[in-house]
Amino acid sequence: MSTENEKQTESIPTCGICEAIVVDDDTKVICTYEPCSKLTCLSCIQKMIEVMFSQPTLNYPFKCGSCLQIVDQRIIHEIIVKQRQYEKYVACIFPLYWAKDCLDQNEILAQCPFCPYFEIYTIDACPLHFFTCQHPSCGKKSCLICLHAVDDTNESIHQSYCVELRTYKKMIEKAIESGSQQHCPYCQLTGIKDDGCTHMVCQRCKCNWCYLCGMKENECKVGNNVQPSLSAHNEDWESNEGRCPMSLISIHELDIRWPENDQDCLEYFHRYRTVSHLFNVLKLIGEEKFNEVNQYFGIIDASGYTVQEIKDYENRIFIDYTSKGNE
Secondary structure (H helix, E strand, O other), X not given: OOOHHHHHHHHOOEEOOOOXXXXXXXXXXXXXXXXXXXXXXXXXXXXXXXXXXXXXXXXXXXXXXXXXXXOOOHXXXXXXXXXXXXXXXXXXXXXXXXXXXXXXXXXXXXXXXXXXXXXXXXXXXXXXXXXXXXXXXXXXXXXXXXXXXXXXXXXXXXXXXXXXXXXXXXXHHHHHHHHOOEEOOOOOOEEOOOOOEOEEEOOOOOOEEEOXXXXXXXXXOOOOOOOOOHHHHHOOHHHOEOEOOOEHHHHHHHOOOOOOOHHHHHHHHHHHHHHHHHHHHHHHHOHHHHHHHHHHHOHHHHOOOOHHHHHHHHHOOOOOOOOHHHO
16 A cells, blocks of 8 residues: 555656656746656756757748657747747747748758748759858858858868768657657557556557557467467566567566556656667667767757756666565
8 A cells, every 4th residue: 555655756747758847836837648648847947948049941830859749839839928939939940830831842942040031942963051141230150051151271171071971860850759768669659648558459459459568469478289369468467578468567566667547657667678779779880979979969958858858878777577576
């Protein structure tokens, strides 16, 4: 039975990105996607705004740091107004709204990172890497990948180095997106579950599968000479690594590192899953390049993870089957 102190601890709301405690009077954004409903604190919102100003085409509209669903923009607009940055904000997003309706498929919107000036370019055999602003009060030449100023002495460096880092950045973005969701093993429909049961029925193809291990029902691990089913997959899972519990909260009874409520368990699961995907990218491109991508684009920091956390994944255990609740 939970004690009163445990109940109070469980009810303390925290930021879904940095895990800072968020009280009722704090300025915050609440994810409107019901299976998530995570909070984003003021500090993380301000970082999101900074990242958006640096790369509006990639970071607008604002998204929840936990599930990547688009959040209610009104609170963020109020913060931007209080910071007296609304004119800058409008200058950033106006071209994005305009481009949706006006650009052809072979056209892109190129915007100067130092002022509101933008141009339309037709995509051809030569990709656009550099942008020379034609605004009378600006005139800066910039790299459209890293958004830094470029001159004749370092143009060739940007040409090769930034293109390489952009490729790695896309790999990291894909890892974060895939880790924050789970996909049906039959038709690949992605989403986030909205309750604690691990039994899934795909809304698209109506097939059954396990949310925790991601296996099809007819391929789930079960006992010898047992017909595969999700129920059989759940039997004696505590003593059979590879089988899964029917509910996520059951894991806490075996491994106390796991939370005691459905929503926190779901967040724990997806954080572990995302870190594992990011670790695979780190091993593939190397720690040096991984760090460079984060330093250049701030993509790991802005997503609520740390490079050290990702490096430590190699020593982490998903479910500790030996602990038995540390009894």
